[in-house]
Amino acid sequence: MARKPELDDFRVPYFDTKKIEKFALADFDPSAKPFSTGSKEGDRDRLSQIGAKLDALQECLHAQQLQRVLLVLQGMDTSGKDGTVRAVFHEVDPLGLRIVPFKAPTANELAHDFLWRVHAQAPSAGELTIFNRSHYEDVLVPVVLGQLDNDAREQRYRQIRGFEALLAETGTTIIKCMLHISKDEQRGRLQARIDDPTRHWKFDVSDLEARKQWDQYQAAYHDALMATSTPYAPWYVIPANSKTHRNVMVAELLLRTFEGLKLEYPPAKESLKGVKVE
Amino acid sequence: MARKPELDDFRVPYFDTKKIEKFALADFDPSAKPFSTGSKEGDRDRLSQIGAKLDALQECLHAQQLQRVLLVLQGMDTSGKDGTVRAVFHEVDPLGLRIVPFKAPTANELAHDFLWRVHAQAPSAGELTIFNRSHYEDVLVPVVLGQLDNDAREQRYRQIRGFEALLAETGTTIIKCMLHISKDEQRGRLQARIDDPTRHWKFDVSDLEARKQWDQYQAAYHDALMATSTPYAPWYVIPANSKTHRNVMVAELLLRTFEGLKLEYPPAKESLKGVKVE
Numbered sequence: 001m002a003r004k005p006e007l008d009d010f011r012v013p014y015f016d017t018k019k020i021e022k023f024a025l026a027d028f029d030p031s032a033k034p035f036s037t038g039s040k041e042g043d044r045d046r047l048s049q050i051g052a053k054l055d056a057l058q059e060c061l062h063a064q065q066l067q068r069v070l071l072v073l074q075g076m077d078t079s080g081k082d083g084t085v086r087a088v089f090h091e092v093d094p095l096g097l098r099i100v101p102f103k104a105p106t107a108n109e110l111a112h113d114f115l116w117r118v119h120a121q122a123p124s125a126g127e128l129t130i131f132n133r134s135h136y137e138d139v140l141v142p143v144v145l146g147q148l149d150n151d152a153r154e155q156r157y158r159q160i161r162g163f164e165a166l167l168a169e170t171g172t173t174i175i176k177c178m179l180h181i182s183k184d185e186q187r188g189r190l191q192a193r194i195d196d197p198t199r200h201w202k203f204d205v206s207d208l209e210a211r212k213q214w215d216q217y218q219a220a221y222h223d224a225l226m227a228t229s230t231p232y233a234p235w236y237v238i239p240a241n242s243k244t245h246r247n248v249m250v251a252e253l254l255l256r257t258f259e260g261l262k263l264e265y266p267p268a269k270e271s272l273k274g275v276k277v278e
Numbered sequence: 279m280a281r282k283p284e285l286d287d288f289r290v291p292y293f294d295t296k297k298i299e300k301f302a303l304a305d306f307d308p309s310a311k312p313f314s315t316g317s318k319e320g321d322r323d324r325l326s327q328i329g330a331k332l333d334a335l336q337e338c339l340h341a342q343q344l345q346r347v348l349l350v351l352q353g354m355d356t357s358g359k360d361g362t363v364r365a366v367f368h369e370v371d372p373l374g375l376r377i378v379p380f381k382a383p384t385a386n387e388l389a390h391d392f393l394w395r396v397h398a399q400a401p402s403a404g405e406l407t408i409f410n411r412s413h414y415e416d417v418l419v420p421v422v423l424g425q426l427d428n429d430a431r432e433q434r435y436r437q438i439r440g441f442e443a444l445l446a447e448t449g450t451t452i453i454k455c456m457l458h459i460s461k462d463e464q465r466g467r468l469q470a471r472i473d474d475p476t477r478h479w480k481f482d483v484s485d486l487e488a489r490k491q492w493d494q495y496q497a498a499y500h501d502a503l504m505a506t507s508t509p510y511a512p513w514y515v516i517p518a519n520s521k522t523h524r525n526v527m528v529a530e531l532l533l534r535t536f537e538g539l540k541l542e543y544p545p546a547k548e549s550l551k552g553v554k555v556e
Contacts, residue, residue, distance in 0.1 A: 063479040063480075064479075065479075082373055085371075085372060085373050086371050086372065086373060089372050090372075092372075093363075093364050094363060094364065094367050094368075094370075094372055094375055094377055095360055095363050095364060095377055095379070095410070097372055099372055099373055101373070132373070187555045187556075190555045191554070191555045194550050194553050194555065197545075197546030197547075198543050198546075200544070200545075200546045200547040200550055201341040201342075201343075201543060201544045202341075203547070203550060205547075205549050205550070205553075208553075208555065211555070211556075265476050265479060266478065266479045267475075267478075268475030268476075268478045269475075269478040269481070269483075271483050272472050272478055272481060272483070275472050275483075275486075276469070277465045277468045277469045277472065277486065277489070278465075278489075
């Protein structure tokens, strides 16, 4: 009988392990649903259960004002980054969340190093921050467009590892999810956007250019994941052709992460004991 | 038969009207429930209905990337600013919201004018931003503590009107809500926090000091509301002893505001017409 899949089966091997582990992004089936309950309704129920737990844990994170959590979401166009945020965090108090969408850098941002604008958005004590796209765009787009040579790319990977180590060592728990869809699935999702004029605002003709370089992007993802999955900032590959599976799996990962923080409410204040409000 | 209450009955008269209108904060009953459905369950249903509408309207605001909306929440300790955010925006996509809690200013913030840190957090195109406390703290706390003389206070009122006019004239729709609770209601809420040690983290002994100056704070609120309610940034008094009424009333106000924006999705892109994704 096949072993039940575990979240760590989808973790990208750590960059700094002595023994080189086998990893190929292409080995992961985007249509797989290893953490699905078996039905969309079941998945939604599970998501709702996890959401309630995350809400309680996040409140405790906020009360403690000590630890920080950073979730990085990456994936090809239409892979469901926005949809994941919407679904997974539906139950979580908006007060405790900060969502940071990274778009094409501004002139001022480009006048700094590529991690400058990212560092400024790092979570503060008690905060759960979600990066919708991230500094990883800077080792994907310019690589595919041939604007970064191998040395410059390796240098950025090293800079990213250093940056993420800094965040981790100073109290931030980081998890990174690559929402993995197939080229066929993307075709359907792009076509649906084109066929519905009310959704054209989500679409730019240049999105089709990136699709033409699908294989190059997959290769760039493969390299970046391999070079930057670390014990302090692991990457997970999320099979994402099924939206409800994608949501449940990201939620399960986040739940495990929060449970691992051993969160506790701050102790009662002695100074408040027996106080009567007048 | 009494006239049905309207939202504008709770609007603070505009500062710049020629005719001085009568206004007294104390005339508003914090226990009133003018926009309640009559039951807590009914209020929750109504809130859920409005939430779904706000979610759709907010998506359109985001798609349009043109207008901006700013909701300012003020009120005494325990008046329910956090609870309002949680309840009213439960149905709204977290991607479209930005919540900015203003705490005691840092040394660097104090080294600038009092609107500097506030301006930096103003909503951007397509964004709905909620200020949880705001620049109004700077015409409440220092006034009660006697750190601002009359001239300095009037100067700040004028500066606030100028600042809000700038935001409004450049595309931001502003509404400001004062969550109005009674001193008795606050006693119960503070005592509940003291009696539950797991909620001590929300509480500081200094909160009791502000309570001792309840009347001075009410007077400071009265003056500030009178001096800064304008056609481009009106203040509303929200009777807030009932939490479900408070939530429904803020939601109704926001819904009316969004409906007034005449939001429309951007037109379909000609360049996408008939495009087939390969």
